[in-house]
Amino acid sequence: MIKVRNLKFKYPKNKEYTINGIDFEIEDGEVFGFLGPSASGKTTTQKILIKLLKNFEGEIEYYGKPLASYGDDFYQDIGVSFEMPISFSKLTAMENLEFFKRLYQRTVDVEPLLKRLGLWEDRDKKAGEYSKGMKIRLNFIRALINNPKMLFLDEPTNGLDPANARIMKDMIREFKEQGGTVFLTSHIMSDVDELCDRVAFIADGKLREINSPRNLKIKYGRRMVKVEYREGGRLITREFSMEEIKTQAFFDLLKEKDIETIHSGETTLEEIFIKVTGVALRE
């Protein structure tokens, strides 16, 4: 549904391109993860895709037509959650949502959303008096208010406790199951691993990889099995290639030794992130 060709973008004040020629496609109904180190241009890319930043080079097509050819009705179909809290601080959560609701043709009942994300009790509290996590949950509800076909989520679970992050991830998955498409940026690799059908890694303005998490793990992982066992009180580690595990030696080891752990050589997205972008995660 979205096709990006040789996208380049430079902020007017800057000399260098923040986005320096990237290509990707987002399929209908997929969750597309956009990953990269801090300041690599994730938020910038999202702002370009939602038509806030206009002076880009290259082509972006949304359902086969140039993004620029869409008018303001483009926004009837998309939901956006920004990386920072956005609400009128002196209005209650409910007043905030009511205001934004009136701007759309098609809207949803916010009660179940507020209840599910644990904000129903506090719906009449001023948004300015919300905690950080509460504001982020409110942002997410704001993004869903027009029953969008596509969601753009900039680090949606950043700053949430595990229980609420779980709920939000479930909601994102359900959104996808009902046919929705998601563009998601995140630093939290477990979320990405769980939610995304495909991920793209951006670093230094270029895309380093686009693939499914599974394929990336195979590509960057080592096809081997690591076995740890005790022998004479000492811990011994041995590695077997995928060919070696078919041999008798491997079975004998399993049968005869006191095995403590068996690990596959599959790598984590964290390690892939560091390898691909050349930058260590901060957290």
Next chain:
Amino acid sequence: MSRLIPLVKGEFDRLNKYNLFTANFVVLLLWVGLAWFFEGEELKMFLPAVFLLDATMMTMLMVAATLFYEKQEHTLNSIMVSPVSEDEYLLSKIIVNIINSLISVFFISAAVYFIKDVTYDYLKLVPAVIVVTVVHTLFGIRLSYYAKNFTSMLVNFIVYVFLFLFPSLFALLDIIGPEMARFLIILPPEASRILITTIVQEVEPWKLLFGYGYLLSLSFIFYRFIVKPKFNDFLMRETGV
């Protein structure tokens, strides 16, 4: 354009919640309190100054304050990723300020009528106040665009006041002579003053015609070539979001 109504209503809710309404009302009470001390001809000279200050300075301050809040809380971005167009958004600011100015007109006129039994040509006042408010809403938006923060917005505002408004006030209070005053009409506040003064004194028709034509053209040019084209830059300024 169906989104204009929720935008205008939302803005009024917020003026209320952010206490900007109260601030405006306190200023109105102050004017009425001052009006108390004037009588007859003096009062008739004082009232246009009040309407002028309200439609120019208050308008600019109010629009700048709302833009400041929306920028600071990033709600402007949230509005702009809804189907609201830039035109609708900007138009809603203009409409809200027109309504605010008319509320002031109504409140002050009612107050001086009941307290002092003073009336004047309301039919001349209303269109003048509307046109003056429109052009100053646009000035206020333009001042906000170029301000880095609230303080620098206030500084810009004060510069505007000194450059433009004070000569008009001097003319109003007969401090500079009529020879000089004639040319002041190309200053927007002076053109504004002339339009509003018609409620208490005769103004040559060419001045009226020129005043309306000038302020309306200025509004159009400002909107079309400055306020609208620079809106996206303003929206995108500052990092984050």
